[in-house]
Amino acid sequence: xxxxxxxxxxxxxxxxxxxxxxxxxxxxxxxxxxxxxxxxxxxxxxxxxxxxxxxxxxxxxxxxxxxxxxxxxxxxxxxxxxxxxxxxxxxxxxxxxxxxxxxxxxxxxxxxxxxxxxxxxxxxxxxxxxxxxxxxxxxxxxxxxxxxxxxxxxxxxxxxxxxxxxxxxxxxxxxxxxxxxxxxxxxxxxxxxxxxxxxxxxxxxxxxxxxxxxxxxxxxxxxxxxxxxxxxxxxxxxxxxxxxxxx
Amino acid sequence: xxxxxxxxxxxxxxxxxxxxxxxxxxxxxxxxxxxxxxxxxxxxxxxxxxxxxxxxxxxxxxxxxxxxxxxxxxxxxxxxxxxxxxxxxxxxxxxxxxxxxxxxxxxxxxxxxxxxxxxxxxxxxxxxxxxxxxxxxxxxxxxxxxxxxxxxxxxxxxxxxxxxxxxxxxxxxxxxxxxxxxxxxxxxxxxxxxxxxxxxxxxxxxxxxxxxxxxxxxxxxxxxxxxxxxxxxxxxxxxxxxxxx
Numbered sequence: 001x002x003x004x005x006x007x008x009x010x011x012x013x014x015x016x017x018x019x020x021x022x023x024x025x026x027x028x029x030x031x032x033x034x035x036x037x038x039x040x041x042x043x044x045x046x047x048x049x050x051x052x053x054x055x056x057x058x059x060x061x062x063x064x065x066x067x068x069x070x071x072x073x074x075x076x077x078x079x080x081x082x083x084x085x086x087x088x089x090x091x092x093x094x095x096x097x098x099x100x101x102x103x104x105x106x107x108x109x110x111x112x113x114x115x116x117x118x119x120x121x122x123x124x125x126x127x128x129x130x131x132x133x134x135x136x137x138x139x140x141x142x143x144x145x146x147x148x149x150x151x152x153x154x155x156x157x158x159x160x161x162x163x164x165x166x167x168x169x170x171x172x173x174x175x176x177x178x179x180x181x182x183x184x185x186x187x188x189x190x191x192x193x194x195x196x197x198x199x200x201x202x203x204x205x206x207x208x209x210x211x212x213x214x215x216x217x218x219x220x221x222x223x224x225x226x227x228x229x230x231x232x233x234x235x236x237x238x239x240x241x242x243x244x245x246x247x
Numbered sequence: 248x249x250x251x252x253x254x255x256x257x258x259x260x261x262x263x264x265x266x267x268x269x270x271x272x273x274x275x276x277x278x279x280x281x282x283x284x285x286x287x288x289x290x291x292x293x294x295x296x297x298x299x300x301x302x303x304x305x306x307x308x309x310x311x312x313x314x315x316x317x318x319x320x321x322x323x324x325x326x327x328x329x330x331x332x333x334x335x336x337x338x339x340x341x342x343x344x345x346x347x348x349x350x351x352x353x354x355x356x357x358x359x360x361x362x363x364x365x366x367x368x369x370x371x372x373x374x375x376x377x378x379x380x381x382x383x384x385x386x387x388x389x390x391x392x393x394x395x396x397x398x399x400x401x402x403x404x405x406x407x408x409x410x411x412x413x414x415x416x417x418x419x420x421x422x423x424x425x426x427x428x429x430x431x432x433x434x435x436x437x438x439x440x441x442x443x444x445x446x447x448x449x450x451x452x453x454x455x456x457x458x459x460x461x462x463x464x465x466x467x468x469x470x471x472x473x474x475x476x477x478x479x480x481x482x483x484x485x486x487x488x489x490x491x492x
Binding site for chain 2: 024028120121
């Protein structure tokens with residue numbers, strides 16, 4: 001770890017602090033939040049849905065493949081699919097996918113505004129540019145990514161169930177019995193806590209990378225790459241940290 | 248009036264502005280000329296608050312920009328319009344929304360009043376029927392005019408034009424110059440233009456400042472320029488390197 005880590009971490013904290021001003025116009029601010037919620041939430045729904053359905057289906061098939069003992073009930077597959085989806089696959093895989101889709105989009109959008117002087121134009125007008133550009137994205141991400149997480153969990157379990165039914169691995173009753181057997185409210189709470197944390201990481205890190213882009217089109221691409229890489233690494237790090245703290 | 252006193256600015260170890268003292272007058276086109284890398288853009292960025300000098304003062308009608316807090320600075324900035332070199336129009340917004348943007352953010356106008364103001368500003372820069380187009384759908388000259396329309400949407404006191412003619416053909420350049428001149432005189436704005444274009448200087452420059460290697464080398468009016476040219480070799484070289492003498 002070299003000094004540049006501390007430099008960027010400090011700059012990142014100052015960037016977050018710089019957003020905390022009263023918005024110039026509340027109605028414009030709320031409209032921007034809803035626009036971003038639409039982009040992040042609705043815009044990401046197809047990729048989240050496809051990813052989740054297949055993750056659930058693959059988990060069912062692979063768990064069945066590993067269950068070689070006839071002494072273990074097939075309903076265990078339902079338990080494993082629902083628990084692993086809620087605890088890990090739902091929030092973590094969804095957010096890793098979103099760090100690519102949402103993170104790269106945020107970073108390239110803000111980065112492009114930086115290199116084309118649009119951020120300078122906002123500042124010259126007397127607008128708090130980080131508050132106007134990044135804060136609505138962060139709030140929208142914190143609201144919508146947990147919602148996407150719930151959808152991802154639901155679809156993943158459904159995908160697992162469908163794969164079990166269609167391939168004849170287990171029956172409807174076996175899957176439902178297994179899925180309900182070990183359900184705890186805390187698991188869902190923990191999953192949502194992860195989704196909130198990862199949402200903040202994706203949106204804030206990507207905004208930071210975009211906001212401090214220097215140069216031209218090439219550097220916008222580099223900022224997007226950094227946004228995805230740093231967000232993904234931080235998601236994995238906080239995934240472990242939260243598991244250590246709460247489980 | 249804008250007044251700079253003993254302004255110094257460095258980037259890391261490299262000093263780019265040396266003890267700048269200058270005055271920019273209301274109702275006049277104050278043109279800053281000089282070669283690329285001479286400190287013109289940095290000086291303009293310092294004036295609008297995009298860069299902060301290490302020392303000196305920058306007073307907008309006796310309000311020192313460097314001693315104001317963030318909120319006060321924003322208040323002054325609302326009196327500033329800026330035409331950027333690359334126009335800096337928001338590419339996700341239509342032309343109408345671009346011009347309406349400062350009105351939406353800082354005025355208490357109703358939607359109908361804002362629309363009327365947008366149409367007035369567009370007519371003022373001789374543009375019509377492009378309200379619903381996006382910046383990517385119009386020409387460079389039109390973008391510059393939209394940039395001017397956005398800059399004057401609010402009742403500004405100070406207008407900054409960074410290379411207003413860059414990338415434009417000579418005819419469009421003259422139209423933009425004429426438009427900037429008209430607006431400056433009509434509204435009594437303190438207008439500061441960064442330019443390489445000597446035609447701009449001779450056509451509309453009322454007060455001229457020549458920058459050389461980060462320092463102010465000469466300041467005066469258009470009538471004195473020819474005389475100064477004989478005494479200052481750097482200025483003479485700069486003017487002679489232009490397309491006409």
